[in-house]
Each structure stands twice: as structure tokens, then as C-alpha cells.
Amino acid sequence: MNLLEMKNVSVDIKDDVSDKSILKDVSLEFQSGKIYVITGPNGGGKSTLAKCIMGIMPQNTGEIYLAGEDISKLSIVERSKKGIGYAFQAPAKFKGLKVGRLLELAKGDSGNSVAQTLRDVGLDPDEYLERSIDNSFSGGELKRIELASILIQDLKLALFDEPEAGIDLWSFKLLIKTFKRLNRFTDTCIVIISHQERIMEMADEIVVIDKGKVAQKTVKNKLLSILNNKDLNKCEMTCCEGGELCGERN
Amino acid sequence: MANEISKEGRSLLDVIAETGKLPEAMNLRMNGHTCERRVSPNIDIKNKEDKPGIDVTVKPNTIGEVISIPVVITDGDILDKVYNTIDIGAGSDVTISAGCGIHNDSDSCSRHDGIHDFIIRENAKVKYIENHYGEGNGSGENVLNPETRIEIMENGVAELDMTQIEGVDSTIRTTKIVLHDNARIIITERLMTSGNQRADSNIEVIIDGENASAQVISRSVAKGNSVQNFFMTLTGNAKCRGHIQCDSIIMDNAKVASTPKIYAANTGAELIHEATVGRIANDQLTKLMTIGITEEEAEDIIIKGFLD
Numbered sequence: 001m002n003l004l005e006m007k008n009v010s011v012d013i014k015d016d017v018s019d020k021s022i023l024k025d026v027s028l029e030f031q032s033g034k035i036y037v038i039t040g041p042n043g044g045g046k047s048t049l050a051k052c053i054m055g056i057m058p059q060n061t062g063e064i065y066l067a068g069e070d071i072s073k074l075s076i077v078e079r080s081k082k083g084i085g086y087a088f089q090a091p092a093k094f095k096g097l098k099v100g101r102l103l104e105l106a107k108g109d110s111g112n113s114v115a116q117t118l119r120d121v122g123l124d125p126d127e128y129l130e131r132s133i134d135n136s137f138s139g140g141e142l143k144r145i146e147l148a149s150i151l152i153q154d155l156k157l158a159l160f161d162e163p164e165a166g167i168d169l170w171s172f173k174l175l176i177k178t179f180k181r182l183n184r185f186t187d188t189c190i191v192i193i194s195h196q197e198r199i200m201e202m203a204d205e206i207v208v209i210d211k212g213k214v215a216q217k218t219v220k221n222k223l224l225s226i227l228n229n230k231d232l233n234k235c236e237m238t239c240c241e242g243g244e245l246c247g248e249r250n
Numbered sequence: 251m252a253n254e255i256s257k258e259g260r261s262l263l264d265v266i267a268e269t270g271k272l273p274e275a276m277n278l279r280m281n282g283h284t285c286e287r288r289v290s291p292n293i294d295i296k297n298k299e300d301k302p303g304i305d306v307t308v309k310p311n312t313i314g315e316v317i318s319i320p321v322v323i324t325d326g327d328i329l330d331k332v333y334n335t336i337d338i339g340a341g342s343d344v345t346i347s348a349g350c351g352i353h354n355d356s357d358s359c360s361r362h363d364g365i366h367d368f369i370i371r372e373n374a375k376v377k378y379i380e381n382h383y384g385e386g387n388g389s390g391e392n393v394l395n396p397e398t399r400i401e402i403m404e405n406g407v408a409e410l411d412m413t414q415i416e417g418v419d420s421t422i423r424t425t426k427i428v429l430h431d432n433a434r435i436i437i438t439e440r441l442m443t444s445g446n447q448r449a450d451s452n453i454e455v456i457i458d459g460e461n462a463s464a465q466v467i468s469r470s471v472a473k474g475n476s477v478q479n480f481f482m483t484l485t486g487n488a489k490c491r492g493h494i495q496c497d498s499i500i501m502d503n504a505k506v507a508s509t510p511k512i513y514a515a516n517t518g519a520e521l522i523h524e525a526t527v528g529r530i531a532n533d534q535l536t537k538l539m540t541i542g543i544t545e546e547e548a549e550d551i552i553i554k555g556f557l558d
């Protein structure tokens with residue numbers, strides 16, 4: 001059975017300034033234990049899709065099912081309790097809330113360790129636990145804390161919105177490892193919004209979202225060969241040599 | 251010193267005078283009278299001759315001692331105005347815990363106006379912790395109007411930690427600082443009001459000394475129908491640095507006004523004022539909801555973190 005099923009989902013924005021449809025009749029299926037990558041041009045509707053699954057953006061038409069149960073009308077909090085998590089593209093900053101506190105809150109009943117989760121995203125707990133999540137952090141640090149707040153949960157479905165944005169090459173390798181570990185040791189369905197070829201290489205399935213529609217849906221080999229034919233050498237991540245990532249490519 | 255401290259007085263003290271260390275010197279004022287006093291070889295406390303209040307004198311080079319001068323009011327219908335002068339000797343490094351707790355079950359007003367005059371002498375360092383708190387079931391108002399004036403001499407450092415987060419119906423806080431050469435001050439103010447409470451805070455920092463610096467961090471939360479007013483003034487008369495950061499969260503029907511003034515009278519003065527007023531950011535609430543926290547709990551967590 002599918003873990004998550006979106007049936008004919010549309011999202012429209014109607015307010016004083018705009019009246020446009022952001023997602024148009026999207027139907028997708030996601031299964032446990034698999035990795036999905038959602039890609040496509042900026043403004044195509046990728047983040048909206050993820051927010052719609054999380055309950056942050058309500059859909060206007062269509063339904064979403066989690067393990068067969070219609071969750072379309074459930075709140076964000078209820079969806080979280082059912083095992084859906086979303087790592088924001090632009091993480092919120094909090095004047096005063098500490099990293100350790102946020103992770104404790106996110107942890108809930110899961111048995112995962114706050115300190116270890118921080119180490120997994122490349123942050124030293126001694127240095128970060130007591131710091132508040134404010135302007136003193138770089139964009140990359142904020143992204144890693146955001147990532148940690150998802151990894152610490154035991155999720156059925158984990159959505160990551162451009163997790164690689166703003167992080168350096170070293171952290172990027174760690175990120176890949178982290179996704180692989182999550183995939184190997186849990187049954188979590190991993191959905192990653194990304195433009196990175198390295199991340200697409202991990203995918204069981206790649207979905208291209210463009211102009212609010214599913215433009216293409218394919219198993220990875222096909223799309224990667226399309227990408228490869230384009231201009232692989234210009235892709236920034238191909239510059240790493242000798243590392244395990246390059247080894248894994250072959 | 252005839253008064254015995256009551257049970258309510260004790261529990262108020264636990265709220266306002268927690269320093270984590272037994273003070274070497276202390277003066278407890280209850281319902282308008284001194285009711286307990288302790289001095290140390292380095293710290294003397296005497297009554298003023300001409301008006302209510304005390305003179306606290308810290309000998310030069312007194313290191314690591316704690317002075318506690320709390321005020322407790324458990325009677326209704328009281329207006330307690332007190333003048334304290336605190337002289338910190340050169341080269342000292344001490345902690346002072348002050349503050350006022352009111353327990354008012356009456357239907358008339360309990361009011362304390364504490365006027366503190368500090369002189370922090372050359373190379374001395376002071377941490378000043380002030381906690382204001384009110385409680386009680388009567389309709390009588392709890393009113394606190396503290397006035398704190400601090401002069402910091404060459405190379406002196408003061409760190410002020412001022413908190414008022416519950417139960418004070420009306421407050422006008424006045425803080426006035428003068429800094430001499432190389433002196434430094436860091437003020438952290440935290441305020442929360444609810445119901446029909448009203449709080450004014452006027453902080454004025456005058457930097458007269460070369461290379462002196464001032465940092466003022468004010469954080470407040472206004473709930474219900476409460477009203478807050480901030481007046482922050484920073485004057486640089488020398489080559490110096492000053493930074494005021496004033497952030498407020500408003501909820502319900504509350505109102506907050508923040509009035510900044512920075513005045514530079516020297517080309518070497520670098521002064522910054524930042525102020526924000528707004529509701530709790532939506533992205534913060536949403537983030538906490540996505541990790542399973544209800545909106546009400548999320549508000550509470552965000553406010554606690556903000557005021558921490």
C-alpha cells in the first residue's frame with residue numbers, strides 16, 4: 001500500500017493582490033522505505049506541494065491519504081502526530097529559543113539523542129545546545145539545525161526542502177550520508193526537494209514539478225541520463241575528487 | 251528592627267531575591283521598615299539620617315561578595331518611598347540583588363518607590379539583579395516606581411539585569427546612567443504586562459567618557475489590554491559606542507510605544523538604536539506546530555524563550 005497518496009490536489013491563492021493557482025491537479029504516490037526527489041524550476045510549486053502535505057497550505061480540491069486514511073482536513077499538529085515532518089526551505093529564527101530546547105521539543109517520544117543528532121548534522125553539541133536560534137547563526141547553520149529537528153523525530157514521512165542550500169561541500173557529504181543512513185536503518189519515506197545531481201542519484205523516483213503540475217515522473221536512471229547529456233561538467237558538485245561520493249558514482 | 255517576616259514575605263523573597271548564594275551582606279525591608287540586616291567586614295549598611303533608606307558602602311577591592319537588599323510589602327494601603335545610596339569601592343567585584351515583591355490582598359493600593367543612587371568607582375565591577383513581582387487577591391493595585399541612577403567611573407563595569415514579568419499593575423521605571431572613560435554598561439530589561447497593567451520604562455544613558463560603551467537590551471511582552479511605553483535615550487559626548495535594542499511582542503489588544511532618541515555630540519560617537527514591535531512571527535508558530543506543538547503551547551514557549 002502507498003504510504004502517502006495525493007489525489008487531484010490543487011492549491012489556489014486568492015487574496016487582495018492575487019488570484020492564481022499554484023498547484024494544479026497533482027496526483028502522486030509515495031511508499032515507505034523509498035527516497036523521492038522533487039525537482040524543477042524555481043516558482044514551480046515544490047515548496048507549496050510539501051507544505052500542502054504538512055497541512056501548512058490547505059488544498060482547495062483533492063484529497064491526501066496517509067496509509068489509507070484521509071488526512072486532508074487534519075491540522076498541522078495532527079499531521080505531525082501522525083508522523084509527517086517538514087524541514088523548511090527558509091527556517092524560522094527565534095529570538096531566545098535555544099537549539100537544545102527546540103530539539104527536545106521536536107524529539108517528543110522518539111528515543112533519539114539530541115547530542116547525537118546535532119553531531120549527525122555536523123554541529124558540536126557543546127557549542128550549539130545553549131545558543132538561541134537567532135541572527136547570530138549563518139544560513140548554513142540554520143539549515144542544519146532545521147535538519148536536526150526533523151532527523152530527531154521518528155517519522156513515517158520526512159520532507160526536506162532544499163536541504164543543501166547554503167551549506168558547504170563538507171557538510172554536503174555529511175548530508176548525503178545522513179540521508180543514506182536514514183534510508184538504511186528506518187522505514188521512513190524520504191522526500192527531498194532539491195536541484196542537486198548528487199541527491200537525485202540517491203532517489204528511487206524523481207518528480208519534476210513545473211508551473212504547478214507534475215511535468216515528469218521517472219525512475220532515476222532515465223532522468224539522470226538526461227541530465228548527464230546536458231552538461232555534467234558544469235554541475236558544481238562534480239568537482240569533488242577521490243572522496244567517497246565520487247566512488248559511489250561509478 | 252521589630253518586625254518578624256511573615257510567611258507571605260518569605261515566599262515573596264524566594265521569588266525576588268534568588269542569587270544562588272547566601273549573601274554576605276543584606277538588608278530586608280518589610281512594610282516600610284528594616285526587619286533584618288547583616289553586614290560583612292567589607293560591606294557596611296547604615297540607615298540614612300535625614301530620610302528613609304540606607305547607605306551601603308563597599309570597601310575597595312572587595313571581591314566576590316553578594317549584597318541583598320530586597321523589599322517586601324504584604325500590607326495594603328502603603329506608600330513606601332525609600333532612598334538608597336550604594337557606593338562601590340575601587341577595584342571591587344560584587345553582585346547586588348535588589349527588587350520588590352508585593353502581596354496585596356487588600357482593596358487599596360500598595361506602592362513602593364525605590365530610589366537607588368549608585369557610584370561605581372574606578373575599576374570596579376558590579377552585577378545588579380533586580381526582580382519585581384506582585385500578587386494578591388484584593389482589588390488594590392500593586393504599584394512600583396523604581397528609579398536607578400548609576401555613575402560609573404573610569405574602567406568601571408556594570409551589568410544590570412532587570413525583570414518584571416508578573417503582577418505589577420502600574421510601573422514607571424526610570425534608569426539613568428553616566429559613563430566615564432572606558433566605563434562599560436550592559437542593561438538587560440525584561441517586562442511582561444497583562445490585563446489592564448501599564449508599564450513605562452525610561453532609560454537614559456549619557457556617555458561622557460572616551461572609549462566607554464553601553465549596550466541596552468529591552469525585551470517585552472504586552473498581553474490583554476495592557477499598555478507599555480518605552481523611552482530610550484542615548485547620548486554620546488565622546489568617542490564611544492552605544493547600542494540600544496528594544497523588541498516587543500504584542501498580543502490581544504495590547505499597545506506598545508517605543509520612542510528612541512540617539513544624540514551624538516562627538517564625531518567619534520557610534521550610536522545605534524533598533525526597535526521592533528509586532529505579534530509573534532507566524533513562521534515561528536508554524537515551525538513549532540510542525541513538530542507537534544499546539545498553537546497555544548507554541549505561543550507560551552516563544553514568549554518564555556524571548557524573555558529568558
Ligand SMILES: Nc1ncnc2c1ncn2[C@@H]1O[C@H](COP(=O)(O)OP(=O)(O)O)[C@@H](O)[C@H]1O
Nearest residue numbers: 013018022040041042043044045046047048049
Ligand atoms: N503564500 C503565498 N502567497 C502567494 N503566492 C505564493 C505563496 N506561496 C507561494 N506562492 C507562489 O507560488 C508559486 C510557487 O511557489 P513555491 O511553491 O515556493 O515554488 P518552488 O518551491 O518550486 O520554488 C510561486 O510563484 C510563488 O510566488
Ligand SMILES: [Mg+2]
Nearest residue numbers: 046047048089
Ligand atoms: Mg521552494
